[in-house]
Amino acid sequence: MPGTKRPFQADLDSTNGPDGDAVHPSRKRKVSEADAELSEIFNGLRDELPTVRTEATLNLIRKLAVKTPEQSQKINNAITRLIKGVCSSSKGARLGFSLALSEVLRLARKGEAKVSVGQMVEKVEALTRPSERDGKVSGEEKRNYAIGRRFAFQAILQSGALSEKTTEEEEARVVFDAVAKLAAEKDWLRSECGLMLHEWLKAPGGEVKAGVLKALVEVWAAKGLVKTPEGVALWLTIRTGFEGFKLPKGHWHHNNPLSSQERAMLTKVLLKTADDSTEAAETEGAVKKKSAGTRDSIPSFAWSVVLAHLYEQNNGKEFAQFWEDCVAKPMFSASSKPERKFLGLQIFTKALASAPAELLGKVTHANIIRCILDQRVKPDRYLFEAAKPPLNQMASRAKSDPAAGAEIVRQVLTVLPAGPLDKLTKATIDSMLAVAAPLEPLVQTFHDLCLRPGVSDTSEAEKKRRMLADFMLEMVRTRRNDESKKWLKPLLKHLAELAYAEVEGDVSPKLTEASRGVFREKLMLALGHLMDLPLEQAVAHTSTVVDKLHSARKSLSNELDKDASSAIKAARAQIASAEAKKDADDDSANKVNLAFRLLLGLGILQVYKQEPESVSVLQDIVTCYSSPQDDGDASTMLVELLLSFVSKQSSLFRKLAEQVFAAFAPDVTAEALQSMIDILSQKESLAGQQELFKQGDEEEEEDDEDDDDDEASDVEMEDVDDASDVEIVNGVVASADNEASASASDSASDTSSPPSNEDEEAAFDRKLAAALGTAGIDNDAAASDSDGSDMDDDQMMALEPHLTTIFAERKKGSHTKQDNKDAKANIVNFKNRVLDLLGVYVKSQYASPLVLDLLHPLVTLTRTTGSQPTAKKACDLLEEAQGEEEGSDDEDTVEASPLYLILMAIHAEMMHGGSKVHATACSRTSQFLAKILIHQDPEHWTRVNAMYGELQARWRVDVGSKVQGSVFNDWHSFSMQRGGV
Structure with missing residues (x-):
């Protein structure tokens, strides 16, 4: 028969007390309300949020601070639970339980429990050892318990147990001995324990007795940890933070690890390559090291401590020597391994962020900069990504400290390699140059x-x-x-x-x-x-x-000829004259003089640069300046000079032209404007470029030849025909006036190119067949049976020049399309620059009647140009001109007759058709002219409306009319605005 199961002893212990209940048959223990509250508090200590952990700690202290007969037992139970909690694998739990443990230990020492330091350490030692199951303990479990012991010791230190006046040296020795044993187990534990002790020594408000410090130093030395990075950091912290305490002798020269006499040892210690087995063997209780050459992937906190002490000394020479001996040479030499360089780059980044500006020149050592630049050259380098944080830190430090940025970038420039720089490196240098001072x-x-x-x-x-x-x-x-x-x-x-x-x-x-x-x-x-x-x-x-070049005129690398020297001399005389004419009461005249000085200065630079025709250009500038201000020829000459400047592919001359043109805008004549308008009407082709820049053949000068001869000449030049806007169809020359609108895309020309290419191939075959004496390539029978291929050597030699000529012509023709494309780009660019100049003129001279002369050419340009951006630019300029001109006081001074002529030209332009941009330009310009006319006399509306009516009547009866219907819709909307017109 099945009997009643005996309950576990643990259940009996927990339930058979004074308040215990009988054990349930299912052995489920009823949790008391107090235990539930504690459970909730401990869960809060595990939370990832610091605020939640802090609140849970406060709740725990409030609960344990209540004085009851069971207070001591509750505190001891809580200490046990908290020590176990710091061994958790969760980072949040370690931090929360450690914080709570320090406060509970503080409470325990003040209350009736009177827990001693020795008891604390003993309990920590007992509870932070992994339990061996079947003799196996995982590495992760060992690590968690080791970290838990470290956090438990930190709680003891933070509880103030060693900072009280009653603390005995022996009590402190117990704690430090336990910490030193833990530190000696692993390098990473040594770093953790060293950092913990350093933070305890640096804690504000903490008073540490000399006996406690003595115990710390002696225990650390007994374990052979003085000459470790952490030992150096603790030694320096005690030496500078507790000046009344005398450190034991025999460890460092003059008790100073930073002494020049200890430089070699300090280097070995910080790099952890020192063989400390000698010190360990001579020291009682020292823990034998398994390896002396292990490296960390991150630098020890000791580097920050050492660097901070060096900064405080403010000795540039000492710092430079330390940095070179301990960092630059051992970590960044040619033979250094990538692991050591990786560590060095992190130390360098720390120094960049913390070093005073006056020491940054020493920090940015040539070896380090070379390493960074070398690693960033190719993405496949080992330290390509590792070299990124130092560069980012350079830029960040320069932004916050311009003086530091100047020092850093100066050192970087000094060691720049001759090879290419990666994008990040160049951007870093540029950013530092942008803020350095x-x-x-x-x-x-x-x-x-x-x-x-x-x-x-x-x-x-x-x-x-x-x-x-x-x-x-x-x-x-x-x-x-x-x-x-x-x-x-x-x-x-x-x-x-x-x-x-x-x-x-x-x-x-x-x-x-x-x-x-x-x-x-x-x-x-x-x-x-x-x-x-x-x-x-x-x-x-x-x-x-200009003045610098004048002072160096006798030592120029390329001497100037006599004409160039004379031109420069004359120009400098004019500059001096312009400077002397400065008038405080005449801003306009001063602006003109400044513009001429600028023009003369740039002209002189062109002569020094020995640009083609620079001497004649400079002479023309001098002539312009010498001419009377109201001389129309001088104005035209000046505009032509500026146009020659903007035709160059140079932002300098484009901006120069705009500056000068703005100053001379009031003096620009109609003839000068016409020279700019002529450029807008040029064909965007190779022929247009040749005509515009006078690159054509000398045949252009033969004005006596009749038109038939000209046409015949053009037909013979196949390469020019293909590149120009003149098309030969069945022997008839079709001019550009009969072509479709220029707003059509280039796909039309591309579509017609295959037949052209076929014609070229056929012509080539005929010439080749004629030279070879055959009937042509297509005649297979003749090609296969003809005996013409049996030539002797003399015949072949005689044929060679003809073949050379034929193939040379073929090669020349292949470049025609690209030449035409380049020419179109040049003309379009030139037109854009001219539009920029006209924009300058419109902004300053919007009230001038000459602005009206620009309307028709700009509207025409929106149709004839093959560049949509250029058309849009012309349309925008029209809108700007009309916006500035509208409402001007000079509207009434313009006669109606010229306005009607422009309006008729715009209506004629509408009939050519074109893009939407062209239609918009026509419509807006027509309405603008109508506004001016109606503003002068409302009776003009009848005539303008009649002109629109006539245009619309033609549009209705002519199915092929190219006038866009939107023009009439715009006019109707305009007419309905009675108040506006």
Whole structure:
């Protein structure tokens, strides 16, 4: 028969007390309300949120602080539970239980329990040992218990047990001995225990007796831990934090680990390569090390302590020696392993964040910077990602401390390699240059490095000088708006000297012409960036360069000829004249003088650069300045000069032209504007480019030839026909006026290209067949049976020149399409630059009647250009001109007759058709003209409306009309606004 099961002894112990209940048959123990509250508190101590853990600790202390007969038992039970809790694998549980344990231990020492330090340590030792099951304990379990013991010891220290006046030395020795035993087990435990003791010593408000400190030092020494990174950190902390305490002798020279006499030993200790078996053998109770050469993946806290003490000494020489001996050489030498470099990079990052600005020059050691730059060259390098945090720290430190940024970037520039830099490295240097201050020492560093880049090979020197020039240009670009620009003048002088003059002093290797060309290019680009500044500042910076070149005129690398020297002399005389004409009461005249000085200065630079036709251009500028202000020819000449500038692929000359044109806008004549309008009407093709830039053949000068001869000449030149806007269909020349609108896409020309290519192939076959004496490639029978292929050597030699000519023509024709494409891009770009100039004119001279002369050409451009952005730009300019002109007081002064002529031209333009942009431009311009006319006399509305009616009537009867219906909708909406017109 089944009998009644005997309950477990644990159940009897927990339930047969005074308040116990009978054991349930299922052996489920009823939990009391108090136990449930404790369980909830302990669950709170495990929480990941610090606030929850803190609140749980407070609740536990409140519960245990209640004085009852069972208080001591409850405190002891809580201590046991908390010590077990710190051995949890959860980080949150360790922190929460450790915090609660320190407070409970503090309560236990003050209450009736009177728990001694020795009892605390004994209990921790007993409860933080893993229980062996079948003789096997996992590594993870051992680790959890070791960490738990560490947190339990931390709770003892934080409870204040060793900071009381009544604390005995022997009590402290018990604690420190237990901590030292734990530290000696593993390197990572030593680091944890050392950090724990360091934080306890540095805790604010803590009073540590000399006897306690003595116990700490003696125990740490007895375990052979003095000459470890953690031992050095604790030694320095006690030495500086407790000045009245005398450290024992015999460990460090003058009791100072940072002494120069101990540099070699300190290096070994910090790198953990010291063979400390000798000290361990001589020290009683020392724990034998398994290995002396283990490395950590993260640096010990001791590095931060050592660096902080070195910073406090503020001895640059001592710091530099320490940094080189302990970091730069052993960690970043050519033979250093990646693991050691990885550790060194982390230490370097710490130093970047904490070192005073005056020591950063020592921190950014050449070995370290070379390592970082080398590792960032290719993504497959071992430390490619490890080199990223130091670069980020450089940028962060520079942003918060401009002086530190200047020191860091100066050192980085010094060790820059000649090879390419990765994107992050370049961005880091650029960001530091953007915030570093002061910049004057940096400018001098740039100059010195350009003269002596630190490499002996000429090609390597050229690469590094180019890189340095790029960084100088970047500095100008990002810092040109600084309030103080004291650095800019010497930088421009240095660039000018490097670009054009024979530099005096030690230059190694010598500057090559290629390097000078780079500096010339960067100098012009720098001046281009400076053109964005106010006119007076732009003139001052240009004058700085011109004056520097004038002072170095006798030592130029490329001497100027007599004509160039004369032109420069005349230009400088005009600059002096312009400076003398400064009038405080006439801002307009001053602006014109500044613009001429700027124009003359850039013209002089072009002569020094020995650009083609630069001398004649400079002479023209001088002529313009010498001419009377109301001279129309001078105005036209000036505009043509500015147009020649904007035709160059240079932002400098584009900005120069805009600056100068803005100053001279009031004096621009109708003839000068017409020269700009003529460019807008040019064909966007190779023929248009040849006509515009006068690159055509001399046949263009033969004006006496009749039109038939011209057409015949054009037909013979196949490459020109393919590239021009003239199309030959069945022997008839179709001009551009009969073509479809230019707003159509380029796909039309691409569609027609295959037949053209086939014609070229057929022509090539005919010429080749004629040269070979055959009937052609398609005649297979003739090709296979003909005896013409049996040629002797003389016949072959005679045939060779003909074949060479034929194939040369074929090769020439293959480039036609690309040439036409390039020409179109050039013309479109030129038109955009002209539109920029016209935009400058419209903004300042919107009240001038000459603005009305721009309406029709701009509308036409929206149709004829093959570039949609250009059409949109022209349409926007029209809108701006109409917006500025509307409401102007000069509207009534414009006669109605010219306005009607423009309106008729716009209506004629509508009939050509075009894109939506073109239709919008036509409609808006027509309404704008109507507004002006109606504003002068409301009776004009009848005539304008009649013009629209006539246009609409044609549109209705002509099915093929290209006028877009939206034009009439816009006019209807405009007409309905009675008050607006």
